Amino acid sequence: MKLIFEISKPGRSAANVTASDVPAISIEEAIDKKYLRSDLDLPEVAEIDLVRHYTNLSRRNFGVDLGFYPLGSCTMKYNPKVNENIAATPGFIGLHPYAPDEFAQGNLQLIYEMQKYLSDIFGMAEFTLQPAAGAHGELTGMMMIKKCFEVKGEKRHLVLIPDAAHGTNPASGALCGFDTVTLRSNSDGGVDIEHLKSLMTEDVAALMLTNPNTLGLFERNIEQVAQIIHGKGGLLYGDGANANAFLGKTRPGDLGFDVIQLNLHKTFSTPHGGGGPGSGPVGVSAKLVDYLPVPRIIKNGQDYNWSDNFPHSIGRVRAFYGNFNVVVKAYAYIRSLGSEGLTRVSEMAVLNANYIKEKLKPYFDLPYDRVCMHECVFSGKRQVAEAGVHTTDIAKRLIDFGYHPPTIYFPLIVPEAIMIEPTETESKETLDTFCEAMIAIAREAKENPQRVKDAPLSTPVSRLDEVLAARKPDVVWKKTG
Amino acid sequence: MSKANPTDRFYSKDHEWVKDNGDGTAIVGITDYAQEMLTDIVFVELPQTGKKVAQGEPVAVVESVKSVSDVYAPVGGEVIGVNSKLENDPSLINQDAFGEGWIVKMRLSNSAELKSLLNVADYEKLIKEEKH
Numbered sequence: 001m002k003l004i005f006e007i008s009k010p011g012r013s014a015a016n017v018t019a020s021d022v023p024a025i026s027i028e029e030a031i032d033k034k035y036l037r038s039d040l041d042l043p044e045v046a047e048i049d050l051v052r053h054y055t056n057l058s059r060r061n062f063g064v065d066l067g068f069y070p071l072g073s074c075t076m077k078y079n080p081k082v083n084e085n086i087a088a089t090p091g092f093i094g095l096h097p098y099a100p101d102e103f104a105q106g107n108l109q110l111i112y113e114m115q116k117y118l119s120d121i122f123g124m125a126e127f128t129l130q131p132a133a134g135a136h137g138e139l140t141g142m143m144m145i146k147k148c149f150e151v152k153g154e155k156r157h158l159v160l161i162p163d164a165a166h167g168t169n170p171a172s173g174a175l176c177g178f179d180t181v182t183l184r185s186n187s188d189g190g191v192d193i194e195h196l197k198s199l200m201t202e203d204v205a206a207l208m209l210t211n212p213n214t215l216g217l218f219e220r221n222i223e224q225v226a227q228i229i230h231g232k233g234g235l236l237y238g239d240g241a242n243a244n245a246f247l248g249k250t251r252p253g254d255l256g257f258d259v260i261q262l263n264l265h266k267t268f269s270t271p272h273g274g275g276g277p278g279s280g281p282v283g284v285s286a287k288l289v290d291y292l293p294v295p296r297i298i299k300n301g302q303d304y305n306w307s308d309n310f311p312h313s314i315g316r317v318r319a320f321y322g323n324f325n326v327v328v329k330a331y332a333y334i335r336s337l338g339s340e341g342l343t344r345v346s347e348m349a350v351l352n353a354n355y356i357k358e359k360l361k362p363y364f365d366l367p368y369d370r371v372c373m374h375e376c377v378f379s380g381k382r383q384v385a386e387a388g389v390h391t392t393d394i395a396k397r398l399i400d401f402g403y404h405p406p407t408i409y410f411p412l413i414v415p416e417a418i419m420i421e422p423t424e425t426e427s428k429e430t431l432d433t434f435c436e437a438m439i440a441i442a443r444e445a446k447e448n449p450q451r452v453k454d455a456p457l458s459t460p461v462s463r464l465d466e467v468l469a470a471r472k473p474d475v476v477w478k479k480t481g
Numbered sequence: 482m483s484k485a486n487p488t489d490r491f492y493s494k495d496h497e498w499v500k501d502n503g504d505g506t507a508i509v510g511i512t513d514y515a516q517e518m519l520t521d522i523v524f525v526e527l528p529q530t531g532k533k534v535a536q537g538e539p540v541a542v543v544e545s546v547k548s549v550s551d552v553y554a555p556v557g558g559e560v561i562g563v564n565s566k567l568e569n570d571p572s573l574i575n576q577d578a579f580g581e582g583w584i585v586k587m588r589l590s591n592s593a594e595l596k597s598l599l600n601v602a603d604y605e606k607l608i609k610e611e612k613h
Contacts, residue, residue, distance in 0.1 A: 410548075
């Protein structure tokens with residue numbers, strides 16, 4: 001497919017602007033010459049070229065509205081369109097961010113209620129909806145922990161992070177000035193309690209724990225973990241990335257977590273990544289309420305107002321009040337499912353993952369063979385040993401079957417990892433056909449390994465040279481001739 | 482297949498090697514087994530010379546097509562040199578992990594730490610276990 005620069009013809013235009021009654025001036029008069037460039041070669045195309053170009057590009061895209069997308073740890077679930085319809089209501093999208101509180105009561109009420117819902121669902125004292133995305137929520141949570149110990153006059157400089165953690169955890173800790181220490185997993189895939197005891201001192205500010213962890217396993221000793229941390233005056237930070245595995249079943253607050261950050265796109269079906277923006281609400285236990293970002297919303301009788309009057313607050317972390325319209329979508333999702341529906345979410349997420357785990361277990365190595373939560377992690381070790389077929393080859397071959405490949409080579413503690421998260425929104429029929437594809441690839445890896453190594457075979461571009469692309473990236477188009 | 486692990490150096494459980502120069506300095510790299518697991522290395526983040534690290538702390542970062550991994554200092558000390566050839570050609574680690582692909586040169590803060598590392602026989606036992 002040609003680039004838009006390559007279909008450009010000088011003088012061609014997609015727009016025909018009628019003559020204006022404002023007198024024209026030359027561009028040099030309006031803009032200082034030093035800012036003007038003549039070497040930009042902007043594409044010149046007709047409307048039909050433009051429409052076809054981008055329509056063709058979009059047809060090569062893959063999304064959850066097109067097919068199954070079992071990208072482990074990312075929770076690529078289907079987002080009900082009703083959320084979009086509600087979020088598009090003029091009262092939500094038309095409100096000016098500087099509108100005074102009295103003109104924005106409905107929106108403020110929604111924010112207030114959303115905070116209450118999340119506090120109830122997760123068992124926390126209070127929530128902030130300000131952070132712009134999950135990793136920003138992590139940073140906000142760690143800033144509150146830092147502030148808390150500053151106010152108390154305690155010098156704690158370490159943060160413990162399990163070896164199966166998301167890469168953002170150590171980054172968030174480091175950005176707040178903490179040194180990170182890696183906590184080992186035991187052979188069961190959980191926290192190594194003895195190692196935790198040996199690391200836990202009064203220098204440790206917090207343990208950042210994802211539960212269920214990135215192996216899709218629930219930390220069985222969570223209450224003991226919380227006791228060990230709290231026993232030395234530390235705080236327990238929860239990465240809520242995998243919250244869709246326990247909605248309605250357990251609450252982090254009841255398990256001893258002091259902070260939990262959510263990713264609304266994972267748990268409450270708002271758009272993902274480039275389709276975002278994101279939203280990363282953070283909930284805190286009573287110990288940390290004073291440090292929440294401002295402004296906070298307060299309810300006086302029937303009125304909702306912003307307040308900055310919280311002297312220990314870490315301050316603002318985001319302009320205005322976060323990505324409000326994303327919050328509206330998550331609010332719509334919570335209201336349309338209700339508490340029974342949210343409980344069904346986690347039941348179906350866990351059931352679907354276990355279904356895939358059991359169906360594929362005879363064909364792929366399963367490093368941690370126990371009941372999983374919302375995702376299961378296989379290893380391609382057997383295929384490597386038998387036929388030199390690596391996990392990356394299996395993933396590329398899945399593209400030929402019409403699937404987005406699962407997450408591979410993560411978590412790092414599983415060699416040749418294949419991390420599958422079916423999510424609660426997929427039917428048994430979808431899971432069955434996906435498993436059939438995986439089984440066919442496992443068979444093909446034995447019988448015709450070269451075919452798997454050459455995959456994908458049916459895509460507009462075949463296997464890319466990722467090594468060359470990474471070592472010698474060439475990302476700027478230059479006009480030739 | 483894997484190249485033989487040289488007998489003139491020590492190994493860490495995290496697949497780094499360290500070669501004692503006998504003058505209080507040592508050369509550090511990652512093993513051939515490590516580069517094989519990482520696959521094609523596309524970037525190496527080298528430390529500044531003068532950086533001080535304790536045993537087991539990250540001293541460099543290697544990025545492969547598959548993942549980004551810390552290189553942990555198998556012994557503590559001060560970085561006194563880096564293999565700047567890796568900046569332009571990170572594949573040196575893939576080609577020659579025990580030689581041209583060395584990563585940092587360090588002045589040891591405590592040469593007794595070398596004794597806490599594995600010898601070649603123990604390291605090969607460790608690899609064998611990992612493969613199963």
